[in-house]
Amino acid sequence: MKKLKNLSPSTRDNVICYGLAAVFFIVVQAMIAGGLINNSLKGQLVPICAYIIMAVSLNLTVGVLGELSLGHAGFMSVGAFAGIVVTSSLADVIPSAPLRLAIAMLVAAVCAAVAGVIVGVPVLRLKGDYLAIVTLAFGEIIKNIVNVLYIGRDASGLHFSLLEQGFELGEGGKMIINGPMGVSGIQKISTFTSGIVLVVITLFLVLNLINSRAGRAIMAVRDNKIAAESIGISTTRYKLLAFVVSAALAGMAGTLYAMNYSTVVASKFDFNTSILVLVFVVLGGLGNIWGSMIGAAVLTVLPELLRPVRDYRMLLYAILLIAMMLFNNSGIKQRMLDKRGMKQMEKLEKSEKGGA
Amino acid sequence: MTFLSYLISGISLGSVYAIIALGYTMVYGIAKMLNFAHGDVIMIGAYMSFCGTSYMGWSPLMSVVLAIVVCTVLGVTIERLAYKPLRMAPSLAVLITAIGVSYFLQNAALLIWTSNPKSFTSVVGGGAVKLFDGQLSISHVTLVTVLACVVIMVALTLFTTKTKMGTAMRAVSEDKGAAQLMGINVNTTISVTFAIGSGLAAIAGVLLCSAYPTLMPTTGSMPGIKAFTAAVFGGIGSIPGAMLGGILLGVIEIFSKAYISTQLSDAIVFAMLIVVLLVKPDGLLGKHRNEKV
């Protein structure tokens, strides 16, 4: 523990982040081996990984760049459906599921990054709450568009249409995305291991970015935009960079998430999902990457753990959420810490007196 | 004629948005917070009125009064318990707390009234005014909604400009610290704002469900978000802005449903918001504030 304290703050953060991922992986594997994990929790493993990636990537926008985004689920949606189209198209070409998943994630990252640029260029010109409401608007627009998207595949290739199925599929053709019905019959190729690998890749990229020239520029823009410009940093460029990287990672998380279920609909990635991820980030601490990991993991499992109280679980979740925010921010915590500090001081004084 | 009738239903829906947006805008102006639980207060208001008429057999007017009273008390209580301790906290912490309150209200409603939709009986009655030899019919609900919206806006404008409390509100919204130094009780002012906003939410809930009579625990969420959009659209913090934004939003929504696509109407509404904010970053009637260098 002492060694950990002696490290520089950035190295310490890196060690904690990668350590958490490793511990999570090992503990879960041990629990599976020992038969200590029930099925419903097992089903949560991939979503937990996906939400960790979502939280870490959103922290890049909200914590590191300092801009509130309420539409992060939109990028997850783009990634999820792009990934589905890719895996379904490559099903016969590439037999190896992990390779197919990896390719799907790359394509998803690119698609989400493109969406990130399209959203980011106009959005990042705005400030504060206005920026937040426009990200919310974009998130809803993405959801609405995916909701009326029809994609099918036959021997002649992929067919797209909006609003209604505007194409006839040839013989042996198959609908991939069926408008509001979404996608069904997905081959579930996401595994816990692939989830952890993606978590580690995400950590690698985000932590490296933070501890680099570009990351410093992003944080400079967050801390003081005008000062950052005055020392030659292009604020538009670095805002967009953070936003797009964040979107691309969310896209990969989307593919990971979608490939864990047999059916996926666009309305899954709505405003509530964006908010859910934001809650992970805020509870874990803005700019604190390992905090986001813990926030995402604990709050994804919490409703499962509250299952015994069934009907009341979401109510309890809400109360816990409010209580945690009040505890963290209203000065109660500070007073308690102060009190503990005082007690320690008193003890110290007493022992000194006793010794003298 | 169909165009005219779409326009009228647009204005009617927009009036509901405007009433909700007024609550959003006032709270934002004073407490500088996005009160995401506002939409759920609407839902509680609608349920209260539903309980009044359906369970207790009260007259529509009495049930509306019940809804207003309950929501006003609820709004002030929420503010006291959940938001007041966070006055000094970062705005994101307040935002998340508001989201927690929103979850709480929705799930409490789910426990009390279950997820089965209740069919809401209009508080206005089902009649309609027929014009142009019956080619155009305007329902009483529509008339009452638009009328209520206009009355509320005029009353609020008078209240904020002519009364002592209203002046205190404007002072607090400009500069909390300076207002306090001038002897204004900031806490009371914020409580009054929440009381007014929540009372308006109750009225909006009743009117919304009178026009669209399906009532569920999630009934308030989407209108809440739309009304928030309307407030930003018109320039958040501005009372006429909220009114203008709300009505424009309602009209755009109904027109896109009628002429473009039902499924894409929300996307079109939000796209309009983005366009407006890109051209006028502070909304249609918002005040522009430059950072001093």
Next chain:
Amino acid sequence: MAMLEVTELGISFGGLRAVDELSMKIEEGGLVGLIGPNGAGKTTVFNMLTGVYRPTDGGIRLDGENLIGKKPHEICQMGVARTFQNIRLFPKLTVLDNVKAGLHNKITYTLAESLFHLGSYRKKETQMNEKALDILKVFDLDGMADYKAANLPYGKQRKLEIARALATEPKLLLLDEPAAGMNPNETAELMETIQLVRSKFGVTILLIEHDMKLVSGICEYLYVLNFGRELAEGTPAEVLSNPEVVTAYLGE
């Protein structure tokens, strides 16, 4: 040719004429003061020089290159750096990182190297650390390199802001009221630092200041601004004996 040439510069905000027909010439290596009563438009001049505001009329040339219409970060890359009246540091970054942010365009590596920490990442970061510490040493801040900038005492924050500006290797350094809020001892120390900066970094300096002792002590030439217009210019002795300047400062 003068290094900085400002010709008939003017700006209006709505109906308010904040600066009008201001012309200045600053030679390379000069240390020039811009003085005037509160609200005379001094900071507005700085904001126009650095691209924060776009002037309504007139021209600004740095070594013959036009600065009008350029973005603030482009003007910095052309060789103009500044400090702010109300200190603008990066409070959550360390003292070292504040200066390293200033080196942003001086020691560079690609985005891919940023994301993967490959190639010259390590070498360039080491270079940055060394360079930043060198600059901090000049201001006696190297011992506090790991502190968060927000935790520095006021006087040191002012120094850090100058250090950060110097990291961009400017030709022209604009200092906006560097002595504001300092006591006489601190001001005296600051005067030394400013002169040291000029000789060590070879920069030309234009500073806004209220402290007449500082201005007359170190500036070679002064421009006096009143109600957005030039009231007088000349050596400190000439300007301070000008009756119009005295009236503007002390009133009738």
